[in-house]
Amino acid sequence: MNDLGRQLREARTEAGVTLASIAARSCYSAAHLSNVEAGRRTATPDVVLAYARALGGADVKRRSLLAAATVGPVAAGELIRAGFAAALSGRGSEDQWAERVARYGRDYMEIGADALQQQLAGDLVVMQQHLDTPAMWAAAARALVTYGKTTKNPTEAIGWYDIARTAADRSDDLGVRVWVRGRAAIALAYEGAALPVAKRYADEAIGLSDRSSLGRLNALMARAHVFAGRGDDDAAVAADEAALRVFEKVASPDGEISDAAVPSWRMATFRSMLYARLGMVGPGEQAQSDADRWRPPSLTRFATHIELHRALMMAKAGDGTGGLAYARRAWAALPAERRSQTLGLVLREVERAARHR
Structure with a gap:
């Protein structure tokens, strides 16, 4: 039995919850969960989330499960160092944690x-x-979204986004609940990955509040990309227009550089990918020009995004060979350490479009 499986089993038995009960509340069978506890199957983030939901009555259980889900990707030595450093320097205030997450x-x-x-x-x-106040749950929710965006594949990211949604709900902060869902939605939809999940996140965000916010803006843009991925051009354009109306009210300052922000250059980047996907050259070229004009020079990875959008538009317009060559040159020009999962998925979309031309 591995450590995480053992922790899950101990948390479940101490809470007096049966495997059948957890299975009934999740998409997993009792047999699969038994194998996870025994170490014969991997305790993926979504499995951990299923336990966290079922054992949600005790804060200590939620904390230990979240810790267990997070331990895997990091070297033990680094975790020991971080834990002792935190213990020696003190817990830190809620404001300090909020600033760390913003950083x-x-x-x-x-x-x-x-x-x-x-x-x-x-x-x-x-x-x-330290997840004992709403503000700390809010900070954790935002951090978990960012963590999900650093993972290697959309399936793994979805597991973290689901945990982030649960953390956001524990914060009782409506703005955080909307933002977490909207940000997860646009992350998946922009990548063209897991469109049904992206739509579900977007619909949840929009259903929670009709107030204009960055979370709602992200959710509306996610809907536009989902419609584009399904070939519903009219609905995609309508969702983009709705997002633009919200953007006019809540746009981030153009000098702000943050994954939580949507300044003019980033909105143009979202729209550039949308119209490249739709094969609409006029609005696509305008969005690409706007993104290049407004984007801070330090954000070279996002310049590569626009280059891949141009390549996708070329492929959609019928020049599959030229579009693919353009995309591969743009990819090769970006240092490997600057690349991201999202860029890789966009490159693969160009490759698929080129094959169909």
Whole structure:
């Protein structure tokens, strides 16, 4: 039995919850969960989430499960160092944790995902020991979304986004609940990954509140990309227009660099990908021009996004060979440590479009 499986079994038995009860509340069979507890199957984040939901009555159980889910990707030595450093320096105030999470949002825009993931995972392990106030749950929810965006594949990311949604709900902060769902939705939909899940997150965000916010803006843009992925051009354009109306009210300052922000250049990047997907050259070229004009020079990874959008538009217009060559040159020009899962998925979309031309 591995450590995580053992922790799940101990938490369940101490709470007096049966395997059948957890199975009834999740998509997993009791037999599969028994194998997870025995170490014969991997305790994926979504399995951990199923236990966290079933054992949600005791805060200590939620904290230990979140810790267990976070430990895996990080070296044990780094976790020990982070834990002792935190113990020696004290818990830190809620404001300090909020600022640390905000810094990760800024760092995400400029440094490689692998480096960021290790730093963020260490802080999540420390943070989970202090999930005893709504503000700390809110900070954890935002951090978990960023962590999900550093993972290697959409399935793994969805597991973290689901945990983030649960954490956001524990915060009792409507703005955080909407933002977490909207941000997860646009992350998946922009990548063209797991469109039904992206739509579910977007619909949840929009259903929670009709107030204009960055969370609602992200959710509306996610809907536009979902419609585009399904070939419903009219609905995609209508969702984009709805998102633009919200953007006019809540746009982030153009100098703000953060994964939590949507300034003009980032909105143009969302729209550039949308209209490249739709094969609509006029609005696509305008969005690409706007993104290049407004984007801060330090954000070279996002410049590559626009280059891949141009390649996708070329392929959609019938020049599959030229579009694919353009995309591969743009990919090769970006240093490997600056690449991201999202860029890789966009490149694969160009490859699929090129094959169909």
